[in-house]
Amino acid sequence: MDDSVEDNEQDHDIDDLEMQVVRYKPEGIDVLCRNTKFSRKELQIMYRGFKQECPTGIVNEDTFKEIYGQFFPHGDASDYAHYVFKTFDHDNNGSVSFEEFVMGLSVLSRGSLQDRLQWAFNLYDINGDGIITKDEMLDIVSAIYDMMGRYTEPMIDDSSAKEHVERIFKKMDMNRDGVISLEEFMDTCRRDENITKGMAIFDTVL
Amino acid sequence: MAAVAAWLPFARASAIGWVPIATNPLPQNRTIPEHKRGDEKMLINVSGRRFETWRTTLEKYPDTLLGSNEKDFFFDEETKEYFFDRDPDLFRHVLNYYRTGKLHYPKHECISSYDDELAFYGILPDIIGDCCYEDYRDRKRENQERLLDDKCSENGDKNPAGTPREKMWRAFENPHLNTAALVFYYVTGFFIAISVTANVIETVPCGKRRGEKENLPCGERYSVGFFCLDTACVMIFTAEYLLRLFAAPDRLKFMRSVMSVIDVVAILPYYIGLVITDNDDVSGAFVTLRVFRVFRIFKFSRHSEGLRILGYTLKSCASELGFLLFSLSMAIIIFATVMFYAEKNVADTKFTSIPASFWYTIVTMTTLGYGDIVPKTITGKIVGGVCSLSGVLVIALPVPVIVSNFSRIYHQNQRQDKRKAQKVARLARIRMAKNASGAAFLNSKKKIQEMMLAQENCLSMDDFKEDIFQLQHHHLLSCLEKTTDRTHGRYEREPEELNDIQIRLPRIKRSSGSSLNAVDSYKTNNTLTVTTAIVTLPTPSTTSETESESVRTQSTSGTMSPSSHSQNQGVVRISTL
Numbered sequence: 001m002d003d004s005v006e007d008n009e010q011d012h013d014i015d016d017l018e019m020q021v022v023r024y025k026p027e028g029i030d031v032l033c034r035n036t037k038f039s040r041k042e043l044q045i046m047y048r049g050f051k052q053e054c055p056t057g058i059v060n061e062d063t064f065k066e067i068y069g070q071f072f073p074h075g076d077a078s079d080y081a082h083y084v085f086k087t088f089d090h091d092n093n094g095s096v097s098f099e100e101f102v103m104g105l106s107v108l109s110r111g112s113l114q115d116r117l118q119w120a121f122n123l124y125d126i127n128g129d130g131i132i133t134k135d136e137m138l139d140i141v142s143a144i145y146d147m148m149g150r151y152t153e154p155m156i157d158d159s160s161a162k163e164h165v166e167r168i169f170k171k172m173d174m175n176r177d178g179v180i181s182l183e184e185f186m187d188t189c190r191r192d193e194n195i196t197k198g199m200a201i202f203d204t205v206l
Numbered sequence: 207m208a209a210v211a212a213w214l215p216f217a218r219a220s221a222i223g224w225v226p227i228a229t230n231p232l233p234q235n236r237t238i239p240e241h242k243r244g245d246e247k248m249l250i251n252v253s254g255r256r257f258e259t260w261r262t263t264l265e266k267y268p269d270t271l272l273g274s275n276e277k278d279f280f281f282d283e284e285t286k287e288y289f290f291d292r293d294p295d296l297f298r299h300v301l302n303y304y305r306t307g308k309l310h311y312p313k314h315e316c317i318s319s320y321d322d323e324l325a326f327y328g329i330l331p332d333i334i335g336d337c338c339y340e341d342y343r344d345r346k347r348e349n350q351e352r353l354l355d356d357k358c359s360e361n362g363d364k365n366p367a368g369t370p371r372e373k374m375w376r377a378f379e380n381p382h383l384n385t386a387a388l389v390f391y392y393v394t395g396f397f398i399a400i401s402v403t404a405n406v407i408e409t410v411p412c413g414k415r416r417g418e419k420e421n422l423p424c425g426e427r428y429s430v431g432f433f434c435l436d437t438a439c440v441m442i443f444t445a446e447y448l449l450r451l452f453a454a455p456d457r458l459k460f461m462r463s464v465m466s467v468i469d470v471v472a473i474l475p476y477y478i479g480l481v482i483t484d485n486d487d488v489s490g491a492f493v494t495l496r497v498f499r500v501f502r503i504f505k506f507s508r509h510s511e512g513l514r515i516l517g518y519t520l521k522s523c524a525s526e527l528g529f530l531l532f533s534l535s536m537a538i539i540i541f542a543t544v545m546f547y548a549e550k551n552v553a554d555t556k557f558t559s560i561p562a563s564f565w566y567t568i569v570t571m572t573t574l575g576y577g578d579i580v581p582k583t584i585t586g587k588i589v590g591g592v593c594s595l596s597g598v599l600v601i602a603l604p605v606p607v608i609v610s611n612f613s614r615i616y617h618q619n620q621r622q623d624k625r626k627a628q629k630v631a632r633l634a635r636i637r638m639a640k641n642a643s644g645a646a647f648l649n650s651k652k653k654i655q656e657m658m659l660a661q662e663n664c665l666s667m668d669d670f671k672e673d674i675f676q677l678q679h680h681h682l683l684s685c686l687e688k689t690t691d692r693t694h695g696r697y698e699r700e701p702e703e704l705n706d707i708q709i710r711l712p713r714i715k716r717s718s719g720s721s722l723n724a725v726d727s728y729k730t731n732n733t734l735t736v737t738t739a740i741v742t743l744p745t746p747s748t749t750s751e752t753e754s755e756s757v758r759t760q761s762t763s764g765t766m767s768p769s770s771h772s773q774n775q776g777v778v779r780i781s782t783l
Contacts, residue, residue: 109215185226
C-alpha cells in the first residue's frame with residue numbers, strides 16, 4: 001500500500017495539525033486489476049465516482065455514513081454504516097482507502113459463496129473474536145431495523161429486534177451454547193436455500 | 207442523490223449482510239440485459255469555447271437544461287456537439303455545479319447577467335453554496351433596491367397632474383416642480399427663521415425703559431410686537447399644516463409621521479396659551495410650554511436633506527445608541543457608588559449621596575472636568591483617574607459605528623441624486639443612438655424597395671445584395687404598413703422615446719434630391735405597387751386633429767390618389783396604394 005501523506009499547508013501555528021491535508025494515492029490500476037476481479041474499465045468508473053465524493057482519496061467514517069445515508073432516506077443508516085465501515089476497514093485505521101474499498105467490493109460482488117459468507121460473519125462479529133454473541137447480533141439487527149425508519153407497517157417496537165434475534169439463534173445455534181461460531185454459521189447458511197440464493201442477488205452490473 | 211450513484215453498487219454489495227438474518231426470502235433482482243455501460247463524453251461548445259464532460263455528470267440534475275433532453279434542441283448534427291450561443295465565462299460556473307454539486311457566484315460578474323444565465327440553464331439561484339450565498343444575496347438586494355428607486359422616481363416624474371389635491375401634495379413634497387411650490391417653500395422657511403430668531407431675541411436684555419429701574423428682556427419691553435410676530439408665524443404654520451393635511455393622500459399616515467408631529471408641537475403652545483387664562487398656578491406651566499416653541503427649528507428638516515439624513519441615521523443606529531447609553535449608565539452607577547463610599551467621611555464633602563456623585567462621574571467620564579466637585583481622599587483620586595480613563599473607552603466604542611452608518615446613508619443619497627440628474631442626459635444620448643439606428647434601418651428599407659421596384663420593371667440592379675432575411679423582413683413591414691394604412695418615414699432628432707418599429711415622427715423638412723423623390727408617384731402613377739409615404743405629425747398637442755384629418759383625406763382620395771403636399775404645415779404626404 002502506498003501511503004503518502006503530504007503536508008499541503010504549512011502553517012506553524014496551533015492550527016498546524018488541522019491544516020495538514022492528507023492526500024492518498026492508490027495503487028496502480030494494473031495491480032488492482034490483478035488483485036481484484038474487476039476489469040480495467042470497471043475500476044476506472046469506480047475510481048472516478050470514489051474520487052468525486054472523496055477528493056482526498058480516502059473515506060472517513062463520517063463521509064461514509066453520509067453517503068450511505070443518502071440511499072436510505074427514510075431511516076437512520078448510521079449504525080449499520082458504522083458496522084459496514086468497520087468491516088471494510090481492514091487495517092482499522094479509521095479510514096477506507098480505494099484499495100480496501102475495491103477489494104471489499106470484489107469479494108462481495110465477484111467472490112464465491114464462501115467468501116461472502118465469511119464477510120457477513122465478519123460483519124456480525126463486531127469485536128472480531130470469532131464468535132457472534134446475542135448482544136452483537138442484537139446490535140446488528142437493531143441497526144438494520146433503524147434503517148427502515150419510524151413509519152413502518154407493522155410498527156417496529158423494542159421487542160421486534162429481540163424476537164428476531166431469538167429466531168436467528170434458534171436456527172443457527174446448533175449446540176445451544178448461546179453463541180454462534182463460524183462453522184455453525186457456515187453450515188446453517190449453506191443448507192438454507194434462501195440464503196444461498198440471496199447471496200447472489202446483489203450483483204450489480206458496473 | 208444522483209451524485210452518489212457511483213456508490214450504489216457498493217451499497218448493494220454491503221446489503222449481503224442482511225441475507226443470513228432475513229426473515230423472508232429476498233426478492234430476485236431483475237436481470238439487467240447486457241448493456242454496455244458506456245460513459246461517453248459530451249462535447250459542449252459555448253460560443254467557441256469547448257467543454258467536455260461525461261454524460262453522467264450532466265445527468266446528475268435532470269431538471270435542468272443540460273441534464274434533460276432539452277439540450278437536444280441545441281445539438282449540432284454536423285459537428286456532433288451541443289452549441290450554446292451564451293457567455294463562456296459564466297458557463298464555467300454552471301458546469302462546475304454539475305461537477306461538484308456546488309454553485310458558486312463570481313464576485314466580479316454582474317448580478318443580472320448571472321441571473322440570466324442561471325435562468326437559461328434552468329438552475330435555481332437558491333442552490334448557490336454557502337460560501338457565495340451571502341454575497342449573492344447582498345448584491346441582488348442592492349440591485350433590486352436601485353431598480354425600485356429608479357422605478358419609483360420614474361413613476362413620480364411621469365404622473366401628470368391629477369386632481370388639484372394630488373397636485374398640491376406633489377408640490378409640497380417636491381418644491382422644485384413649479385414656481386408656486388418654490389415660493390411656498392421659501393416663504394415657510396423664512397417664517398421659521400423669523401420665529402426662531404424672535405424666540406431667541408425675546409430673552410436678550412434690551413435696555414431700560416423710561417421710568418423703570420431694571421433691565422428688561424426685549425420680550426417684555428416690546429411684548430406687543432413680539433406677540434404680533436408670534437401670531438403671524440403661528441398663523442402661517444397653521445395654514446401650512448392644514449393645507450398639507452388636506453392634500454395628503456393618506457391622512458392618518460400623514461398625521462402619524464414625524465414631520466407633522468413636529469408641526470403640531472410647534473404651534474400648539476400658542477393655542478394653549480390663548481386658551482389658558484392668566485391663572486397663577488397654570489401660568490407656570492404655560493411658561494414651560496413656551497419652551498416647546500424651540501421645536502420650530504426642527505421644521506427646517508423639510509428644507510434640509512442633510513438634517514433628514516442625520517435623523518435617519520440616528521434612527522437606524524438606535525441599537526448602538528442604546529448600547530452606548532446602557533454601558534454609560536452602568537459605568538456611572540458603579541463609579542458613583544465607589545466614589546461615594548470613598549469620600550463619605552471627608553469633612554464638607556460634596557459627595558453627599560450616590561445620586562450626588564452621579565454628577566461627578568458624568569463630568570469625569572466625558573472628560574469635561576468642571577471642578578465643582580472633586581475627590582479629596584487618595585482612594586477617591588485613584589477611582590477618579592480610572593473613571594476618566596474608562597470614560598474615554600466607553601464613549602469611543604459605538605461612535606465609529608454611527609459614523610460609518612451616516613456615511614453610508616449619505617453617500618447612498620448622493621448617488622441617488624446624481625443618478626437622477628444624469629438620467630436626463632443619458633436618456634437623451636440613448637435616443638440619439640436609437641435615431642441613428644432607426645435612420646439606418648429606413649435607408650436599407652428604401653434600398654430594398656427600390657430593388658423590388660426595379661425587379662418589377664425588369665431592370666437589372668445587380669448592385670444590391672440579395673439578403674433573404676432582409677427581404678422578408680421588409681416585406682413583413684410593408685404588409686404592416688398596408689394593414690394600418692400608415693407608413694414609416696425619415697425623421698430628425700426629437701426628444702421622444704423611440705421603439706424599434708413604432709416610430710413617432712416629428713415634422714420633417716421637405717426633402718429634395720433624395721432617392722425618395724425618385725420614386726415619387728408624381729411621375730409614375732398607376733403602375734406603382736408600393737410607394738413610400740411620410741406622414742408627419744406636427745406638435746403633439748394637435749396630433750389628434752391632424753391624424754384624423756389625414757385619415758379622412760386618405761380615405762376620400764381613394765386608392766390611386768396622387769400625392770399631395772401641404773407645405774405650410776410641414777407635412778409631406780404621399781399616399782400609398
